[in-house]
Amino acid sequence: MTACSDPAPPAPPPPVEPYFAYDDPIGPEPGAPSQYHVAEMRWGDAFSTCASRIGVNGREVDELVRALDGYVDFTKCRPGQWFEIERDAEGNLSWFRYNASVTDKAIAYRGPDGTLAAYREPVAVQTATVTVSGEVDWSLYAAMDAIGEEPWLTLTLVDIFAWDVDFFTETQKGDRFSIVVEKRFVDGQFIGYGSVLGAEYAFADRDRKHRAYRYAFEDGKVGYYQANGKAVEKAFLKSPIKFASITSRYGMRKHPILKYVRAHRGVDYGAPRGTAIWSVGDGVVTYAGRKGGYGRVVFVRHANGLTTRYAHLNGFGPGVRTGVRVRQKQTVGYVGSSGLATGPHLHFELLRGGRHMNPLALVSPPAPPIPEEQMERFSTQVAPWVAALGTVTSTQASSG
Numbered sequence: 001m002t003a004c005s006d007p008a009p010p011a012p013p014p015p016v017e018p019y020f021a022y023d024d025p026i027g028p029e030p031g032a033p034s035q036y037h038v039a040e041m042r043w044g045d046a047f048s049t050c051a052s053r054i055g056v057n058g059r060e061v062d063e064l065v066r067a068l069d070g071y072v073d074f075t076k077c078r079p080g081q082w083f084e085i086e087r088d089a090e091g092n093l094s095w096f097r098y099n100a101s102v103t104d105k106a107i108a109y110r111g112p113d114g115t116l117a118a119y120r121e122p123v124a125v126q127t128a129t130v131t132v133s134g135e136v137d138w139s140l141y142a143a144m145d146a147i148g149e150e151p152w153l154t155l156t157l158v159d160i161f162a163w164d165v166d167f168f169t170e171t172q173k174g175d176r177f178s179i180v181v182e183k184r185f186v187d188g189q190f191i192g193y194g195s196v197l198g199a200e201y202a203f204a205d206r207d208r209k210h211r212a213y214r215y216a217f218e219d220g221k222v223g224y225y226q227a228n229g230k231a232v233e234k235a236f237l238k239s240p241i242k243f244a245s246i247t248s249r250y251g252m253r254k255h256p257i258l259k260y261v262r263a264h265r266g267v268d269y270g271a272p273r274g275t276a277i278w279s280v281g282d283g284v285v286t287y288a289g290r291k292g293g294y295g296r297v298v299f300v301r302h303a304n305g306l307t308t309r310y311a312h313l314n315g316f317g318p319g320v321r322t323g324v325r326v327r328q329k330q331t332v333g334y335v336g337s338s339g340l341a342t343g344p345h346l347h348f349e350l351l352r353g354g355r356h357m358n359p360l361a362l363v364s365p366p367a368p369p370i371p372e373e374q375m376e377r378f379s380t381q382v383a384p385w386v387a388a389l390g391t392v393t394s395t396q397a398s399s400g
């Protein structure tokens, strides 16, 4: 018997006691009408191990695993997940709840026929759309932390603007950002972010500002576009350094001064050893191996006769070898100092038809814009986020 055949469970469990993070140390109380126990999974625990600590025997474990088949995968229990059990006055298990997460709770209860039935506890998730803003002091991570937001939001912001902004080298004190983002709550408790609906990044000392809005096509595909319908996505990323692999402690004071030296034929990015390097565009690896003073290198051939080269690597990305295809944002290697390098850094080159070019000056073709016939739908959909970011900007302007 499962919840599928019985959608209205007759015996919902009683209200839960305040949650303890520890195994319930209270044993059976003489004369108590029922007993409630709670246990939390620890590192290395199997469910049965953890359950035995609150007196659930092997037969009961088998019964629970059977009853909750399809609701809880007991082979994938993780530390921090917890469960509750209540026994009646005779000591028989009357109900059990497995709390896999705030939004994933499954219950087994003893029905009138004496067998355990199961159902998933409905969880009401509230979603609120909010606009958050911050100013960079010494790092983007720190700025996000300062306004009470999580690193996920930093990485998502970086991801949205990866074609226009090199957050590794261009971020500076006084830069401002605003993000329209969905936040999800259960009982008023924040449980995570939904989608980023709009974002803005404004440089402090330049008349340069980037904005992007999320658009969901009718077929479910999603992309980020400017208000005029131009795609944010481009053929090449602004930076070969994967920002997400830079630790939050690596502030922008350590940022390398970048410039293209013709005789040197490339640009150097000073970055911690092991920092991931991603391919700036889709392409084919024409060479992955050692090459004299370059040390370990990866050469990637792209469309339009362009080739990028990544040198002095500490190692290659997973599966990266001569002849394989790589996608934009795929890790091709890690920063190192192999070959003739005084310290860990990435030496990055761009060539067209065999001739070296300045990668910092590359103008990258954008992905297709919103099709003309969808512009009205697009404008309607993004209007609230355009308005939300507009409000933020004017508030900033008036406050100084």
Ligand SMILES: [Zn+2]
Pocket: 264, 266, 267, 268, 346, 347, 348
């Ligand atoms: Zn170099």
